[in-house]
Amino acid sequence: MVSGQIYLDAIISNYLLDMKVSPTLAVLLVACILFVVSPYIPSWILSVTVGTQVGALLMLILVLVVLQGDIVLGLAVFLAVAALFLENRRRTVQKVVATMTTVKQPFDVKELSTPAPNLVPGEIHPEHKGSEAEDYGFEPTEESGKNDVEDLGAESQDEKQPLETVPPQPSIVSEMMQQKGLAAI
Numbered sequence: 001m002v003s004g005q006i007y008l009d010a011i012i013s014n015y016l017l018d019m020k021v022s023p024t025l026a027v028l029l030v031a032c033i034l035f036v037v038s039p040y041i042p043s044w045i046l047s048v049t050v051g052t053q054v055g056a057l058l059m060l061i062l063v064l065v066v067l068q069g070d071i072v073l074g075l076a077v078f079l080a081v082a083a084l085f086l087e088n089r090r091r092t093v094q095k096v097v098a099t100m101t102t103v104k105q106p107f108d109v110k111e112l113s114t115p116a117p118n119l120v121p122g123e124i125h126p127e128h129k130g131s132e133a134e135d136y137g138f139e140p141t142e143e144s145g146k147n148d149v150e151d152l153g154a155e156s157q158d159e160k161q162p163l164e165t166v167p168p169q170p171s172i173v174s175e176m177m178q179q180k181g182l183a184a185i
């Protein structure tokens with residue numbers, strides 16, 4: 001069993017040493033590994049490579065150069081670079097969300113009624129002015145008036161009459177406009 005294992009290891013090592021990796025396969029493997037490993041790349045490397053305008057421009061040029069040579073390799077490099085960009089943006093958003101959730105209110109609302117501390121010895125603070133009314137409601141009060149609707153002079157609100165400026169029939173409109181000199185045929 002041990003001699004079989006040694007023989008198998010020898011065959012595998014000889015095969016790997018004799019195997020020549022083509023540049024196309026090497027680029028595909030590097031792009032695939034970069035795509036898969038992008039969440040584990042340190043943040044400082046991402047900020048240098050894709051977090052700056054120069055780095056982003058270099059990555060774009062790299063994708064365009066590889067696309068000139070081979071469309072499949074260009075697509076693989078594009079996906080790897082896109083994974084780097086997305087991971088950098090994800091980490092940036094994660095930092096912003098973390099800072100937004102940890103921000104506390106500078107003071108409690110109950111502290112608004114407490115007087116401010118003196119800045120100068122002997123400083124005099126005016127008294128806090130309270131509200132004039134104790135309770136606010138949405139019902140009309142005696143001071144605000146009554147809740148009755150004023151009489152419109154008609155028996156019902158459904159008996160509306162058109163204004164005198166509106167002609168009684170739409171066909172008369174053109175005649176009236178011609179008489180006033182506002183329209184000409």
